[in-house]
Amino acid sequence: MSDVLTPVLSDNWDMPRAWTLESYESTGGYEGLKKALGQTPESVIELVKDSGLRGRGGAGFPTGMKWGFIPQDNPKPKYLVVNADESEPGTCKDIPLMMASPHTLVEGVAISSYAIRANTAFIYVRGEVLHVIRRLQRAVQEAYLAGHLGKDIHGSGYDLDVVVHAGAGAYICGEETALLDSLEGRRGQPRLRPPFPAVAGLYAAPTVINNVESIASVPCIVRNGAGWFSSMGTEKSKGMTLYSLSGHVKRPGQYEAPLGITLRQLLDLSGGMREGAELKFWTPGGSSTPILTAEHLDVPLDYEGVSGAGSMLGTKALQVFDQTTSVVRCVLRWTEFYKHESCGKCTPCREGTWWLVQVLQRLERGAGQEGDIEVLLDMCDNILGRAFCALGDGATSPITSAVQYFREEFEAGMHTPASELFPYQASTVFGAEVSA
Amino acid sequence: MTQETTRPSPDGASTAAQASALLPAETMAELREIAARYPQARSGLLPMLHLVQSVEGRVTPAGIEACAQILGISAAEVSGVATFYTMYKRRPVGDYHVGVCTNTLCAVMGGDLILERLKGHLDVGNDETTEDGKITLEHLECNAACDYAPVVMVNWEFFDNMTPDSAVELVDDLRSGANVHSTRGPRVCTWREAERVLAGYPDGLADDGPAAGPATLAGLQIAREQGWQAPAGADGTARATGTTERGTESPVAAGERADTRRAETETKVEESPADLEHEDEPADQPVDEAGKGDSQ
Numbered sequence: 223m224s225d226v227l228t229p230v231l232s233d234n235w236d237m238p239r240a241w242t243l244e245s246y247e248s249t250g251g252y253e254g255l256k257k258a259l260g261q262t263p264e265s266v267i268e269l270v271k272d273s274g275l276r277g278r279g280g281a282g283f284p285t286g287m288k289w290g291f292i293p294q295d296n297p298k299p300k301y302l303v304v305n306a307d308e309s310e311p312g313t314c315k316d317i318p319l320m321m322a323s324p325h326t327l328v329e330g331v332a333i334s335s336y337a338i339r340a341n342t343a344f345i346y347v348r349g350e351v352l353h354v355i356r357r358l359q360r361a362v363q364e365a366y367l368a369g370h371l372g373k374d375i376h377g378s379g380y381d382l383d384v385v386v387h388a389g390a391g392a393y394i395c396g397e398e399t400a401l402l403d404s405l406e407g408r409r410g411q412p413r414l415r416p417p418f419p420a421v422a423g424l425y426a427a428p429t430v431i432n433n434v435e436s437i438a439s440v441p442c443i444v445r446n447g448a449g450w451f452s453s454m455g456t457e458k459s460k461g462m463t464l465y466s467l468s469g470h471v472k473r474p475g476q477y478e479a480p481l482g483i484t485l486r487q488l489l490d491l492s493g494g495m496r497e498g499a500e501l502k503f504w505t506p507g508g509s510s511t512p513i514l515t516a517e518h519l520d521v522p523l524d525y526e527g528v529s530g531a532g533s534m535l536g537t538k539a540l541q542v543f544d545q546t547t548s549v550v551r552c553v554l555r556w557t558e559f560y561k562h563e564s565c566g567k568c569t570p571c572r573e574g575t576w577w578l579v580q581v582l583q584r585l586e587r588g589a590g591q592e593g594d595i596e597v598l599l600d601m602c603d604n605i606l607g608r609a610f611c612a613l614g615d616g617a618t619s620p621i622t623s624a625v626q627y628f629r630e631e632f633e634a635g636m637h638t639p640a641s642e643l644f645p646y647q648a649s650t651v652f653g654a655e656v657s658a
Numbered sequence: 659m660t661q662e663t664t665r666p667s668p669d670g671a672s673t674a675a676q677a678s679a680l681l682p683a684e685t686m687a688e689l690r691e692i693a694a695r696y697p698q699a700r701s702g703l704l705p706m707l708h709l710v711q712s713v714e715g716r717v718t719p720a721g722i723e724a725c726a727q728i729l730g731i732s733a734a735e736v737s738g739v740a741t742f743y744t745m746y747k748r749r750p751v752g753d754y755h756v757g758v759c760t761n762t763l764c765a766v767m768g769g770d771l772i773l774e775r776l777k778g779h780l781d782v783g784n785d786e787t788t789e790d791g792k793i794t795l796e797h798l799e800c801n802a803a804c805d806y807a808p809v810v811m812v813n814w815e816f817f818d819n820m821t822p823d824s825a826v827e828l829v830d831d832l833r834s835g836a837n838v839h840s841t842r843g844p845r846v847c848t849w850r851e852a853e854r855v856l857a858g859y860p861d862g863l864a865d866d867g868p869a870a871g872p873a874t875l876a877g878l879q880i881a882r883e884q885g886w887q888a889p890a891g892a893d894g895t896a897r898a899t900g901t902t903e904r905g906t907e908s909p910v911a912a913g914e915r916a917d918t919r920r921a922e923t924e925t926k927v928e929e930s931p932a933d934l935e936h937e938d939e940p941a942d943q944p945v946d947e948a949g950k951g952d953s954q
């Protein structure tokens with residue numbers, strides 16, 4: 223049994239100068255690395271498998287199993303690539319983690335690289351977060367100076383180099399194979415799979431790509447054991463995780479809890495919706511996960527619970543909107559995002575998102591045409607499952623789910639502008655007159 | 659991919675010698691240094707283009723040619739990469755790049771109104787620069803700070819919880835040369851200086867600013883107040899991360915504004931029993947059962 227909130231990754235964030243090596247080591251930082259180096263790489267992989275850790279980047283793939291796919295008889299070098307591109311709308315956990323405690327990630331990188339026998343690791347961080355990049359650069363430098371990285375780490379004979387690599391603004395580079403192309407100095411466009419990155423990833427060599435939070439969860443597992451980690455969470459969704467609450471709530475922010483907490487619990491803890499507001503709709507894991515409504519307040523926020531409700535846990539980015547918000551406006555804005563970020567490689571996504579925006583724009587203006595809802599759903603049907611990568615699929619999620627729960631707002635778009643039905647000023651955090 | 663080192667560029671720089679003359683020797687040396695960080699040189703292209711921007715104020719034909727020459731690829735290939743990413747600019751950027759997040763959540767919370775106000779106040783459109791060359795205004799997609807919405811970025815530093823008024827004040831301060839500090843970072847540097855850090859050349863400011871803002875610490879603070887923590891670890895420590903004596907730590911350094919809510923409650927937390935408040939414990943719910951009962 224665990225407490226309602228279980229700060230582990232966030233536990234040191236309120237310490238003075240939490241980002242420094244000195245602070246991190248004062249709470250036992252890098253003990254996990256030393257412990258791991260005293261074991262075989264295989265046993266570290268086994269440990270992570272036993273812990274039940276699943277990827278925190280959206281898909282929830284078991285991390286230890288992914289590491290086990292690296293063919294160790296392949297003579298090529300192995301690589302670890304950390305996906306620190308965090309750009310999924312609503313998602314805001316990796317950035318504060320790296321800002322507050324970059325060493326948690328760096329220690330995780332060292333342990334994970336050791337486990338898969340990589341001697342080079344990359345942290346691919348989105349470019350638009352200057353201070354986070356400074357902190358990462360500094361943490362890596364400190365770790366080298368302290369002998370946690372570099373040659374013959376702590377006398378183990380194991381060598382590791384870590385490169386902090388800044389991206390340049392492209393959501394698609396969060397998709398793992400596009401990220402690899404980008405890291406090779408190309409346009410970030412997804413690759414055909416198979417071959418999977420575990421076999422032919424960076425420079426066509428075996429590569430593990432993991433999310434920041436996944437890798438940052440490794441040191442505490444090594445230190446405290448697989449059983450400790452799996453004592454938190456639910457049957458198939460183990461451990462603690464960062465839930466990011468944003469929007470029309472009293473106290474937005476990061477909440478670290480065992481997997482399976484509900485939005486109702488999180489809202490209760492955080493003081494609920496803003497004054498006078500009622501929950502209208504929310505995303506469980508970023509804009510690519512179908513929206514949910516107040517009827518889903520008690521859905522356990524673990525992988526199985528949220529899929530059972532017809533959505534996905536995704537990145538656990540809980541964007542909460544109240545009754546002042548126009549669904550059509552939100553869906554249009556998200557769709558404009560996907561259109562802008564579509565890499566252009568495949569037709570359903572490149573053309574489809576463009577057309578979706580055209581239709582949604584007229585619905586937002588109140589100038590929708592008869593049959594527009596059917597046109598939207600039909601286009602989504604033509605994109606979903608036919609796009610080359612998951613960006614295209616994700617683009618359809620807000621639309622189909624919003625039509626499912628709020629069809630009448632799309633119908634109203636045939637004659638009334640969204641801004642008339644839902645004056646936009648009322649949704650803002652300043653000067654808002656919230657009336658229930 | 660071809661490996662020739664010289665080829666005609668769109669601008670007519672056709673030899674390696676000419677290309678090297680296009681950027682200062684120092685910059686050429688640094689571009690080579692970046693390429694050498696990677697097992698394969700071409701991986702350096704993104705940071706190299708950041709360096710070009712820090713020197714040239716944008717991605718210039720000379721910068722493209724220099725990258726092409728060093729990596730042994732065509733200028734067209736470099737160009738193709740440069741145009742793919744939104745952070746690379748073809749037109750000169752002002753001293754301060756002001757980005758307003760207008761992705762859905764920020765837009766709804768007020769980002770759209772902030773952008774409109776700034777367009778009017780600065781008399782520029784999206785992706786345009788003020789006449790004095792100080793400010794380039796651009797709308798941004800989600801910048802991973804939604805818990806601080808509405809968000810504005812200046813040279814990729816966070817400005818949290820903005821309003822139209824505070825945004826106007828911010829750009830006025832930037833234009834008048836006042837000291838402007840990021841909410842969760844240091845005093846803002848120029849756009850070119852920022853680009854140099856992105857190229858992998860640290861500026862020594864990592865220690866400025868707080869570890870976290872209030873929203874980042876929201877859940878942690880509640881956990882402290884309630885005495886909630888992760889189960890004891892294998893090594894028997896009360897905290898999963900092995901901390902023991904946080905109540906005795908030195909006070910927060912000055913300037914770490916948002917970091918000051920460090921809990922007086924920590925000592926209390928250390929002493930409190932590990933198993934408080936289990937009624938609403940979500941852990942042992944059957945995984946496939948979506949509608950569990952009342953939680954609190």
Ligand SMILES: Cc1cc2nc3c(=O)[nH]c(=O)nc-3n(C[C@H](O)[C@H](O)[C@H](O)COP(=O)(O)O)c2cc1C
Binds near residue numbers: 307399
């Ligand atoms: C369009 C798109 C964007 C993505 N963005 C990210 C991202 O920013 N960060 C991330 O960790 N994963 C992102 N992913 C998921 C990655 O492809 C990949 O599944 C993940 O990094 C694997 O790490 P994990 O197993 O640790 O979760 C994205 C996927 C898609 C399709």
Ligand code: SF4
Binds near residue numbers: 566611613614
């Ligand atoms: S689905 Fe979109 S982002 Fe993905 S490959 Fe196709 S065009 Fe590119």
Ligand code: FES
Binds near residue numbers: 312761764800807
């Ligand atoms: S929507 Fe603006 S930071 Fe996420």
